[in-house]
Amino acid sequence: MLEIKDLHASVEDKEILKGLNLQVKAGEVHAIMGPNGAGKSTLASIVAGKEEYEVTGGAILLDGEDIDELAAEERAHKGVFLSFQYPVEIPGVTVTNFMKTAINETRKAQGLEEMPAKDMLKKIREKSELLNIDRKFLSRSLNQGFSGGEKKRNEIFQMAMMEPKLAILDETDSGLDIDALRIVANGVNKLKSKDNAVIVITHYQRLLEHIVPDFVHVLYDGKIVKSGTKELALELEEKGYDWIKEEINA
Amino acid sequence: MELKEKLVSSFLAFENTVDIDTSVHDIRSHAIKVFEEKGFPTKKEEAWKYTSLNSILKHDYSIFPKEENALEFTDIKKYILYDLDTYKIVFIDGKYSSHLSETTHDKIDVCLMSSALTHDRYKPIIDNYFNTVAREDGITSLNTAFSSEGAYIYISKNKLADKPIQIIHFSTGTESAQLLQPRNLIVVEENSHVQIIERHQSLTDNPVLTNSVTEIFVDKRAHIDYYKIQNDHENASLIDNTFIQQQAQSIASVHTFAFGGNVTRNNLNFYQKGEGIDSILNGITIIEGKQHVDHNTLVHHTEPNCESHQDYKGIFDEKSTGVFNGKIIVNKKAQKTNAFQSNNNILLSDKATINSKPQLEIFADDVKCSHGCTIGQLDEQALFYMRSRGIGKKEARALLMYAFANNVLESVKIPQLKQRINKLIANKLGVDIGFDV
Numbered sequence: 138m139l140e141i142k143d144l145h146a147s148v149e150d151k152e153i154l155k156g157l158n159l160q161v162k163a164g165e166v167h168a169i170m171g172p173n174g175a176g177k178s179t180l181a182s183i184v185a186g187k188e189e190y191e192v193t194g195g196a197i198l199l200d201g202e203d204i205d206e207l208a209a210e211e212r213a214h215k216g217v218f219l220s221f222q223y224p225v226e227i228p229g230v231t232v233t234n235f236m237k238t239a240i241n242e243t244r245k246a247q248g249l250e251e252m253p254a255k256d257m258l259k260k261i262r263e264k265s266e267l268l269n270i271d272r273k274f275l276s277r278s279l280n281q282g283f284s285g286g287e288k289k290r291n292e293i294f295q296m297a298m299m300e301p302k303l304a305i306l307d308e309t310d311s312g313l314d315i316d317a318l319r320i321v322a323n324g325v326n327k328l329k330s331k332d333n334a335v336i337v338i339t340h341y342q343r344l345l346e347h348i349v350p351d352f353v354h355v356l357y358d359g360k361i362v363k364s365g366t367k368e369l370a371l372e373l374e375e376k377g378y379d380w381i382k383e384e385i386n387a
Numbered sequence: 388m389e390l391k392e393k394l395v396s397s398f399l400a401f402e403n404t405v406d407i408d409t410s411v412h413d414i415r416s417h418a419i420k421v422f423e424e425k426g427f428p429t430k431k432e433e434a435w436k437y438t439s440l441n442s443i444l445k446h447d448y449s450i451f452p453k454e455e456n457a458l459e460f461t462d463i464k465k466y467i468l469y470d471l472d473t474y475k476i477v478f479i480d481g482k483y484s485s486h487l488s489e490t491t492h493d494k495i496d497v498c499l500m501s502s503a504l505t506h507d508r509y510k511p512i513i514d515n516y517f518n519t520v521a522r523e524d525g526i527t528s529l530n531t532a533f534s535s536e537g538a539y540i541y542i543s544k545n546k547l548a549d550k551p552i553q554i555i556h557f558s559t560g561t562e563s564a565q566l567l568q569p570r571n572l573i574v575v576e577e578n579s580h581v582q583i584i585e586r587h588q589s590l591t592d593n594p595v596l597t598n599s600v601t602e603i604f605v606d607k608r609a610h611i612d613y614y615k616i617q618n619d620h621e622n623a624s625l626i627d628n629t630f631i632q633q634q635a636q637s638i639a640s641v642h643t644f645a646f647g648g649n650v651t652r653n654n655l656n657f658y659q660k661g662e663g664i665d666s667i668l669n670g671i672t673i674i675e676g677k678q679h680v681d682h683n684t685l686v687h688h689t690e691p692n693c694e695s696h697q698d699y700k701g702i703f704d705e706k707s708t709g710v711f712n713g714k715i716i717v718n719k720k721a722q723k724t725n726a727f728q729s730n731n732n733i734l735l736s737d738k739a740t741i742n743s744k745p746q747l748e749i750f751a752d753d754v755k756c757s758h759g760c761t762i763g764q765l766d767e768q769a770l771f772y773m774r775s776r777g778i779g780k781k782e783a784r785a786l787l788m789y790a791f792a793n794n795v796l797e798s799v800k801i802p803q804l805k806q807r808i809n810k811l812i813a814n815k816l817g818v819d820i821g822f823d824v
Contacts, residue, residue, distance in 0.1 A: 182771075185771075185775045186771075186774070186775065187771050188771070189767070208774065208780065209771055209774035209775045210774040210775075210776075210777050210778060210779050210780065210783075212775075213774070213775055213776055213777035214777055217775075218775070218776075219775050221772060221775075223768075224772065225766070225768055225769040225772040227769060227772075227773075227786070227787070227790050228790050228793055228794070229789060229790040229791075229792075229793025229794070229796075229797070230786055230789070230790050230793075235773075235776070235786075238778055238782070238786065239773075239776040239777050239778055240777075242777050242778045242779060242782060243777035246777065246779075278790075295776065299776065299777070
């Protein structure tokens, strides 16, 4: 589904990704871990199409198609979803209205009719129940005054609404207490299917206890330096990243 | 002949059309002298530093309205809030259009200034209020000198105007260039309430200059909400002079939606004359091209325990220019005043400019006054957030701008009007997405 080949990327002439390779197939869950500043969030933003980053080499293929030239919204229309580490506050636009706009703009781009209001409401009800989201919450301004946990839950709610092919969760666990973490992880697990894929970016192993990855990768200094299965995450939790740095520098 | 000379010499001809043996005409005669002496404002005056009238004063304006050019309802439907039951005072090229209007004398007076100035019945009100709060500057005096037509609204004690009132001015281009000078008088007596919507709309490519003066008197515990819609043709300019005098515990709010025209200057003045008064000044400006909008506000606090709230949002694209000059005066006696002012702006282009200037003159020592001004661009991270959810760039920008202006929009109390403004904003931003939340 997603194939990243020898990706080089920089922002303001500073190279952040230095030849990154990653292959994600439908039905898989991948975890990307790594120390601060390794380029994890950059990778997430680049795949989602943030314009500030310049891809200087390599390719990102989605279902075999190079998406480098596509705008963020076009990638979204093709099924890419990024759950933000820091969701943006948008006063005056309610969660419901934002979702209606997002879904109908996406449908328009896909040549579909707007979703009938009745279906939209039904879907909103279903998905908000999945994430234990109070109905009142949906008529509040998007992310404005939301707690850290509410923001993250709202991100996964949006993911549930958009039903992406490829979901990238950028530090979705940060700022969550254990109950919220469980709700969020449970939501992600329910959305998982053989047709979609999830990339979980995280510092910590604890989210991976709930969203169990098929593969774990270590991103360090702009490259994936080590890949393994879920046991690798445990090892990282226990030993930290220094041994990996030593392994590389040796 | 320069416009100023033309105007001064036309005053004699004007005198042939009105009754000159009245106290009102004494006021006019004095005003023309003031105008002759002061003339049009120039950029040399501090208050007009960023707004030049030169380009709009060079046209050879016709000064007096000719015969009524009939418009049919279908021609103008889109400029009127027609899905709302309202009184309407409609003028076409400065002449009253009775067939498009709906006036009343039932409990409240919603009618014409020309009637109020000439019928004895209104004389006590006219004597008491006319030209008592309007300033004696050149531009206001020009309007006063030729004042003869406009809206006259009188809400007597303890009355609730049963529906909003629309005041709409159309110009149709029967003249190659037209000067319009409506003069409005609005008196809201004790405990009364009224909502008014005002719009100036040119239907022609020919230049139009409107120099409007509105005097509003809000008596004790009375309440007025006034909405100005300025979404005019690119050759239409507006100098809108509004003077509001408030008595104790009254509330007056003015919303100004400045969505374009050629040169737009809003002189909005609030004079507080009692305790416990609230004055609210809100504005949204969204312009592009070479459009220019200047908001010049004054709130004068003279008595203790009063409030004023100013919130102006501006979005400027291409080569458009904006000015916000907000003056707050707090007299020594006006202790416990709460005066707030904020002016936030977004520049969408390198060539757009905004000059924002708060002016606080505070002579009391126990007051809360704050002012804040921001000038920025659209938040790139927020744009990326929206686009990553499948919302196109243009729509994402529009949503962000809408969100930026939202709190002002939220304070509009007439739902149909709010919806209309929503639609105007969507049109302005070139998007077809529903904003109604």
